[in-house]
Amino acid sequence: MSDTFYGSDFDALESFDPEIAGVLLSELGRLRGGLQLIASENMSSPAVLTALGSTLSNKYAEGYPGRRYYGGCAEVDKAENLAIERCKALFGADHANVQPHSGASANQAVYGAFLQPGDTLLAMSLPHGGHLTHGSKVSFSGKWFNAVHYGVDKDTEDIDYEQVERLAKEHRPKVILAGGSAIPRLIDFAFFRRVADEIGAIFWVDAAHFIGLVAGQAIPSPVPYADVVSFTTHKVLRGPRSGAIVCTEAHRAAIDKAVFPMMQGGPQMHSIAAKAVNFKECATAEYQAYAAQVIANAAALAKGLGDHGIRPTTGGTDTHLSLHDLQPVLVTGVDAEARCDAAGITLNKNAIPFDPQKPNIASGIRVGTACVTTQGMGIAEMQVVADLIATAVTKGDADPGHRVSTEVRGQVSDLVRRFPAYPR
Numbered sequence: 001m002s003d004t005f006y007g008s009d010f011d012a013l014e015s016f017d018p019e020i021a022g023v024l025l026s027e028l029g030r031l032r033g034g035l036q037l038i039a040s041e042n043m044s045s046p047a048v049l050t051a052l053g054s055t056l057s058n059k060y061a062e063g064y065p066g067r068r069y070y071g072g073c074a075e076v077d078k079a080e081n082l083a084i085e086r087c088k089a090l091f092g093a094d095h096a097n098v099q100p101h102s103g104a105s106a107n108q109a110v111y112g113a114f115l116q117p118g119d120t121l122l123a124m125s126l127p128h129g130g131h132l133t134h135g136s137k138v139s140f141s142g143k144w145f146n147a148v149h150y151g152v153d154k155d156t157e158d159i160d161y162e163q164v165e166r167l168a169k170e171h172r173p174k175v176i177l178a179g180g181s182a183i184p185r186l187i188d189f190a191f192f193r194r195v196a197d198e199i200g201a202i203f204w205v206d207a208a209h210f211i212g213l214v215a216g217q218a219i220p221s222p223v224p225y226a227d228v229v230s231f232t233t234h235k236v237l238r239g240p241r242s243g244a245i246v247c248t249e250a251h252r253a254a255i256d257k258a259v260f261p262m263m264q265g266g267p268q269m270h271s272i273a274a275k276a277v278n279f280k281e282c283a284t285a286e287y288q289a290y291a292a293q294v295i296a297n298a299a300a301l302a303k304g305l306g307d308h309g310i311r312p313t314t315g316g317t318d319t320h321l322s323l324h325d326l327q328p329v330l331v332t333g334v335d336a337e338a339r340c341d342a343a344g345i346t347l348n349k350n351a352i353p354f355d356p357q358k359p360n361i362a363s364g365i366r367v368g369t370a371c372v373t374t375q376g377m378g379i380a381e382m383q384v385v386a387d388l389i390a391t392a393v394t395k396g397d398a399d400p401g402h403r404v405s406t407e408v409r410g411q412v413s414d415l416v417r418r419f420p421a422y423p424r
């Protein structure tokens with residue numbers, strides 16, 4: 001153990017548990033060896049990972065800084081105060097709660113703060129790009145609340161704003177929710193604010209996917225418009241796997257009580273420290289350049305795939321992700337995912353709006369550029385990536401031994417060798 005021990009020691013793990021140490025190494029090898037295009041993933045910095053692997057994981061700190069149920073919290077209080085102050089400054093928010101364990105936990109707390117069981121919520125439907133926690137029948141949110149869903153317009157494939165307004169006036173929801181996990185376009189927050197005000201509803205934005213682009217000042221922020229904004233910290237934002245909530249002063253007490261003690265127990269102080277590190281990273285010029293590049297790369301990738309007949313829904317993207325309709329190339333989402341996987345390209349099948357296929361087959365794929373941009377790739381590389389995906393999808397096979405898969409896999413290796421993940 002060196003003098004600089006802070007809680008993490010790979011050699012100790014390797015000698016005690018070579019099986020798990022092996023998983024850590026082979027996962028790093030997987031990250032380094034292929035193309036990571038899952039739109040909800042990123043590669044957080046060694047600084048963030050260091051805070052995560054620290055002794056702060058040991059500390060019980062139920063409550064909030066200065067008001068804990070346990071002794072010995074002076075040090076973790078410093079970490080949480082830094083995370084709160086940095087988060088508020090980054091987003092220009094009145095209040096930040098940095099304790100949610102994940103995006104779903106953050107959303108649970110928002111429900112707890114504003115809704116009673118049986119109350120009505122208006123949110124985007126899952127098959128049109130929403131999220132399970134937005135009132136899906138298989139989620140607590142759909143079991144305990146009356147969720148009414150809006151979708152996208154059949155022609156534009158973007159949010160059907162007229163439908164939002166009509167459903168809001170018809171159902172008078174207590175909360176209107178904007179955001180989702182497969183929305184390639186910017187959301188008109190001012191429109192939602194106006195509709196919410198007209199019916200006296202709370203306006204909630206689930207910014208899990210795009211909050212990193214907001215942090216990097218690359219797209220407009222929902223914070224000036226929404227009563228409450230929940231988000232994950234591990235997607236484009238590039239922090240630890242976790243969640244957070246920002247809200248107006250009026251809702252501070254309701255949100256804090258809903259996170260703890262209503263929904264959670266002890267906060268994960270190692271993760272909160274890692275969030276503080278991440279918020280500091282996001283305030284740099286370097287991160288702002290990153291966020292802008294993520295969007296430029298996503299636009300280039302969407303166009304490149306479109307040129308191969310893999311049609312981007314809505315005609316493209318304004319964000320880090322695009323959703324593609326595979327029907328023109330006569331391949332299903334599930335087959336495309338398997339063929340890409342065999343070629344060293346990780347992406348996911350995804351339902352497209354008005355998808356004729358079942359969700360486990362799907363007619364689309366979703367791609368995002370957060371990881372490849374972290375690795376330093378630019379627009380020129382996105383053209384290459386589009387070509388590789390198109391070859392794998394249209395000529396490939398789910399068998400990694402197949403000639404095309406092997407050929408594409410070789411080209412993927414050449415590319416990622418020039419832009420390594422976690423360079424040594």
Ligand SMILES: *Cc1c(COP(=O)(O)O)cnc(C)c1O
Pocket residue numbers: 040102103104105107130131133179180181206207208209232242243
């Ligand atoms: C990813 C995501 C979540 C859930 O986050 P977890 O950390 O996986 O619980 C919630 N809402 C949206 C819109 C998301 O994209």
